[in-house]
Amino acid sequence: KTLLLRRIKSFFGSPTVWNSLFFDPTECVHLYHELFPTSGDTETKIRIASAMEEAMQQGLESLRKSARLIYPESVRFLLLFLQCPLLVDPAIGDEYEFDPRGDLILSLCESFLNLPFEGYKAIQQWAQSAYGPPHFVNLLVQPLIASLERGLEAGVGARSRAVPGIVTLLRWLHGAAQRNPVLAPPEAFYSEAIGEMEPEAIYADLKKWKESGKKSSTFSLAANPFLLSPSTKRTLLMIENQVEMLRAATSNLTWDRDQHQFVFDPFFVLAIDREHLLAQTLQKISAASHVELRKSLKIVFKGEDAVDAGGVLKEFMYLLSHQLFDVSTGMWSAHFDDNITWFNGDCTWNDDGYYLVGVLTGLAIYNDVILDVHFPRAVYRKLLGHTLGLEDMVDEETRNGLQQLLDYEGDDAEDIFCLSFEHSWMDPVLRTQRQISLKPGGADIPVTSENREEYVMLYVKWLLVDSINPQYEAFERGVMQVLDSSSLELLEPEELELLLVGSPDLDIDAWEGNTEYEGFEADSPTIQNFWKFVRNADRETHLKLLKFATGTSRAPIGGLGKMPFRIQRAGGDTMQLPTSHTCFNILILPDYADYEKLEHLLGRAILECEGFGLQ
Numbered sequence: 001k002t003l004l005l006r007r008i009k010s011f012f013g014s015p016t017v018w019n020s021l022f023f024d025p026t027e028c029v030h031l032y033h034e035l036f037p038t039s040g041d042t043e044t045k046i047r048i049a050s051a052m053e054e055a056m057q058q059g060l061e062s063l064r065k066s067a068r069l070i071y072p073e074s075v076r077f078l079l080l081f082l083q084c085p086l087l088v089d090p091a092i093g094d095e096y097e098f099d100p101r102g103d104l105i106l107s108l109c110e111s112f113l114n115l116p117f118e119g120y121k122a123i124q125q126w127a128q129s130a131y132g133p134p135h136f137v138n139l140l141v142q143p144l145i146a147s148l149e150r151g152l153e154a155g156v157g158a159r160s161r162a163v164p165g166i167v168t169l170l171r172w173l174h175g176a177a178q179r180n181p182v183l184a185p186p187e188a189f190y191s192e193a194i195g196e197m198e199p200e201a202i203y204a205d206l207k208k209w210k211e212s213g214k215k216s217s218t219f220s221l222a223a224n225p226f227l228l229s230p231s232t233k234r235t236l237l238m239i240e241n242q243v244e245m246l247r248a249a250t251s252n253l254t255w256d257r258d259q260h261q262f263v264f265d266p267f268f269v270l271a272i273d274r275e276h277l278l279a280q281t282l283q284k285i286s287a288a289s290h291v292e293l294r295k296s297l298k299i300v301f302k303g304e305d306a307v308d309a310g311g312v313l314k315e316f317m318y319l320l321s322h323q324l325f326d327v328s329t330g331m332w333s334a335h336f337d338d339n340i341t342w343f344n345g346d347c348t349w350n351d352d353g354y355y356l357v358g359v360l361t362g363l364a365i366y367n368d369v370i371l372d373v374h375f376p377r378a379v380y381r382k383l384l385g386h387t388l389g390l391e392d393m394v395d396e397e398t399r400n401g402l403q404q405l406l407d408y409e410g411d412d413a414e415d416i417f418c419l420s421f422e423h424s425w426m427d428p429v430l431r432t433q434r435q436i437s438l439k440p441g442g443a444d445i446p447v448t449s450e451n452r453e454e455y456v457m458l459y460v461k462w463l464l465v466d467s468i469n470p471q472y473e474a475f476e477r478g479v480m481q482v483l484d485s486s487s488l489e490l491l492e493p494e495e496l497e498l499l500l501v502g503s504p505d506l507d508i509d510a511w512e513g514n515t516e517y518e519g520f521e522a523d524s525p526t527i528q529n530f531w532k533f534v535r536n537a538d539r540e541t542h543l544k545l546l547k548f549a550t551g552t553s554r555a556p557i558g559g560l561g562k563m564p565f566r567i568q569r570a571g572g573d574t575m576q577l578p579t580s581h582t583c584f585n586i587l588i589l590p591d592y593a594d595y596e597k598l599e600h601l602l603g604r605a606i607l608e609c610e611g612f613g614l615q
Contacts, residue, residue: 004048005047005048005051008035008048008051008052008055009051009054009055009058010055011055012051012052012055012056012059013055013056013058013059013062014059015059015060015062015063015077016063016074016077018076018077018080018081019074019076019077022076022080023130024130025079025080025083025130025131025135025139026135028080028083029083029139032083032084032085033085035048035052036048036049036085036086036092042092042093045092045093046092046093046096049086049092049096049098050096052084052086053098053099053104056081056084056104056108057103057104057107059077059081060081060107060108060111061107063077063111074119074122075115075119075122075123075126076126078108078111078112078123079123079126079127079130079131079139079140081108082108082139082140082143082144083139083140083143084143085143086098086099087099087105087143087146087147088142088143088146089146090150099159101158101159102147102150102151102154102158102159102160102161102162103158105147105151105159105162105166106158106159106161106162106165109162109165109166109168109169110165112165112168112169113165113168113169124172124176127140127172127173127176128176128180128183131183132182132183133182133183133184136173136176136177136183136184137183137184137188140173141170141173141184141188141189142188144166144169144170144173145170145189145191147159147162147166148163148166148167148170148191148193148227149191149192149193151163151166152191152193152194152197153193163219164219167219167221167224167227170189170224170226170227171224171226173189174189174226177189186226186492187229189226189227190227190228190229190232191227191228194221194227194228194232195228195229195231195232199235199236199239200239202221202222202232202235202236203236203239203240203243205220205221205222206220206222206236206240206487206490208220208222209222209223210222210487222236222487222490225489225490225491228490229558230495230498230499230557230558231557231558231562233490233491233495233557234368234499234556234557234558236487236490237365237486237487237488237490237499238368240486240487241366241367241368241486244294244485244486245266245294245295245296246266247294248291248292248294248295249264249265249266249267249295249296250264251291252264252265252291265295266295266296267295267296267297267298268288268292268293268294268295268296268297268298269298269299269300270284270285270297270298270299270300270316271300271302272284272299272300272301272302272316273301273302273303274301274302274319277316277319277320277323278320278323278324281320281360282353282356285356285359285360286352286356290481293359293362293363293481293482294366294482296367297313297363297366297367298313299312299313299316300312301316311551311581311582311583311584312583313367313369314369314370314550314551314552314582315551315582317364317369317370317371317372318372318547318551318552318553320360321371321372321373322372324357324360324373325341325357325372325373325374329353330344330347330350331343331344331347331350331353331354331357331471332344333345335395336394336395338374339374340374340376340394341373341374341375341376342375342376342394342468343468343471343472343475344468344471345467345468345471346427347471348470351470351471351474352474354471354472354474354475354478355474355475355477355478355481356478357475357478358474358475358476358477358478358479358480358481359478359479359481359482360478361373361475361478361479361500362478362479362480362481362482362483363482364500365479365482365483365486365496365499365500366482366483366486369552370500370501370502370552370554370556371500371501372501372552372553372554373500373501374501375497375500375501376392376394377392377493377494377497378392378393378394378464380493380494380496380497380500381493382464382472382476383476383479383488383496384488384489384491384492384493384496386493388460388461388464388465389460390402390403390406390456390460392460392464393460393463393464394463394464395463398463402456402459402460405417405419405447405452405455405456406452406453406456408449408452410449411449412449413447413448413449413452414446414447414448414449417447419446419447419455420442420443420444420445420446420447421437421438421439421441421442421443421445421447421455421458422435422436422437422438422442422443423435423436423438423459423462424436436462436467438455438458438459438462439458495557498557499557501554502552502554502555502556502557503554503555503556503557503559504554504555505555505559506539506542506543506546506555506560507555507559507560507561508531508534508535508542508560510559510560510561511534511560511561511563511565512531512534513561514560514561514562514563514564514565515565515566515567516564516565516566516567517566517567517568517569518566518567518568518569519568519569520567520569520589520591524591526569526589526590526591526592526598527567529592529594529595529598529599530567530589530598530602532595533595533598533599533602533603541603541606544606544607545602545606547606548580548582548587548605548606549565549580549582549585549586549587550563550565550580550582550585551582551583563585564584564585565585565586565587566584566585566586566587567586567587567589568586568587568588568589569589569590569591570588570589570590570591571590571591572590572591573590573591573592573593573597574590574592575601576590576601577601577602577604577605577608578590578601578602578605579605589602
C-alpha cells in the first residue's frame with residue numbers, strides 16, 4: 001500500500017505524464033474506476049483519495065507558470081483532473097470527504113482561468129473534439145455542477161470562493177454546447193441548489209445584479225441564467241412582479257381621516273359583462289394608467305357572485321384569447337391554420353388594437369396567467385431582442401423553398417429558380433398585386449448562385465421584420481408598457497413561450513405524484529377510480545379536465561409536476577356533480593360508490609360546466 005501511495009503521488013503530481021498517457025477521456029474513466037471500485041476497503045480508498053488530492057494540488061502548482069500551457073497537448077490534463085469522480089460524489093465512508101475545504105477545486109478553476117489566450121483556445125478545442133455526447137456532460141459538466149452546489153451550500157471558505165470560477169468554466173462549456181447542441185441539452189446545466197435557495201436570497205441576487213448595471217464585474221448568479229431551470233426563472237419573475245405590484249399599489253397612498261391610517265387599492269379591477277367581453281376589456285385597458293396596469297389584475301364578471309382569487313382571471317384570459325386572436329378581426333394573417341397567430345402586415349388601420357393586444361399579453365405574463373395564443377417562436381425571439389434567421393420563418397413551405405435555393409449545388413440558380421430581388425403578393429383587402437424591392441433596383445437584379453445568400457437574408461428580413469413592422473412595434477410597445485422593468489432577459493425564447501402559453505405536454509404520472517388529498521388517501525377507492533378515469537381518457541378529455549379543475553388546459557412552466565393540485569372530498573356517495581376551486585387548483589370530488597358512477601358524473605361535469613355564476 002505504501003508503494004501504491006507513493007506512485008499515486010508521483011503520477012497525479014506529474015501533469016506532463018497525464019498529457020502523454022491519455023488521449024481518450026474514457027481511458028481516464030477506467031483509471032479512476034480502478035482506484036475507487038464500488039466495493040473494497042474503505043480505509044484504503046480514503047488513503048488513496050487523500051494522496052491523490054495532495055498530489056493534484058502539487059501538480060497544478062508545478063505547471064501554473066509554465067510557458068507550454070498554450071498547446072492542446074499541454075493543457076489536456078486540466079480536463080482529465082476535472083473528470084475525477086470524487087468531485088461529483090466526494091464522500092468515502094461516513095467520515096471522509098474529498099477536498100473538504102474546496103482548495104483543490106479552487107486551484108483547478110484558477111488554473112483554467114489563468115491560461116493564456118492560446119491555452120484557452122486549446123482547452124476549448126480539446127473539450128469539443130475529444131468529449132462527445134454523453135461524455136461532455138458526464139465528465140465535464142456534472143463535476144462542475146456538483147462543485148458549484150457544494151460551494152453554494154458552504155457559503156464561506158475556499159469552496160465558496162471557487163463559485164465564480166466554477167460558473168465561468170460552466171459558461172465556457174455552455175457556450176460550446178450552444179454552438180454545437182449535440183454536446184449537451186440546456187437542462188444539463190441547471191443547478192438544483194439554486195432552485196432550492198430561499199426565494200428572497202435569489203431575488204436579492206437578481207436585485208444586486210440589476211442595480212450594479214448588469215455589466216458589472218461583481219459576481220451574480222442572475223448574470224448566468226443558463227444555470228437556472230425554467231421553474232426557477234418563473235419563481236424569480238413572479239417575486240419580482242409581486243414587488244412591482246406592491247410598489248404600484250402603494251404609489252398613491254391616501255390618508256383616511258376616519259380610520260386614521262393610510263389606505264390604498266392593491267388591485268386593477270376590470271368589471272366586465274360576458275356578452276361584451278372584448279369591447280369592454282379593450283375600452284378599460286386603453287383608459288388605464290401605467291401605474292394601474294402594474295397592479296395585481298382582478299376580474300369581476302357582472303351579475304356573478306364569484307370572488308376572484310385567481311380562477312376568474314384564468315377563465316377571463318381563456319375566453320378573451322379566443323376573441324382577441326380570432327382571424328376575423330383582420331389583425332392576424334389568414335394564411336396559416338389555427339395553430340399559428342401571426343401579424344397581418346396589410347392591417348394598417350389598427351395600431352391601437354395591436355398596442356392593446358400587447359398590453360393584455362404583458363398582463364398575462366405579469367400576473368402569471370396562461371394565455372391561449374399560438375404565436376410562432378419568432379415572436380418570442382423578437383421580444384427578447386434576438387436576431388432572426390431562416391430557421392425562424394413562419395411559413396414552412398417558404399422556409400423549405402429558401403433552403404432548397406441555398407442548398408442547390410449547380411451554378412445556374414438564375415435559370416432554375418427564376419427569381420429577382422423583388423417580391424410580389426396579392427393584397428387581400430384591395431385585391432390588387434403589390435410589389436416590394438428587397439434592394440434598390442431589385443426588379444432588375446436576378447438571384448444567382450453568387451448572390452442567393454444575400455437574397456435569402458433580405459427576404460427573411462422583409463417577411464419577419466419590415467413587412468409587419470408597424471403592427472409588431474405597436475404590439476411590443478404594449479407588452480413593455482407592463483413588463484418594462486421585468487427581467488425578461490433571464491429567459492430563452494422557448495421559456496418565454498412556456499411562461500405565456502404553458503406546455504401542451506401533460507405528464508399524468510407527474511400530475512398524480514404531485515397531487516395532495518384532503519379527506520381522501522392516495523389509496524382510497526374513489527382516488528384510485530379517479531386516476532383510472534384519467535388514464536383511460538383521451539387527450540381531449542385530459543385538456544377539459546385540466547381546464548375544469550385549474551382554469552387552464554395547459555401545464556405551467558415546469559410541467560404538471562410543478563403545479564399545486566388537490567383533490568378534496570365532498571361528502572359521501574351522491575348524484576351531485578364534482579365542482580372545483582380553479583383559484584386554488586382544487587377538485588371537489590364526492591366519494592362515489594363505484595367507477596362507473598365517477599366516470600359518468602365527472603365526465604358530465606367537465607363537458608357541461610363553465611363560468612362562475614351562482615344561479
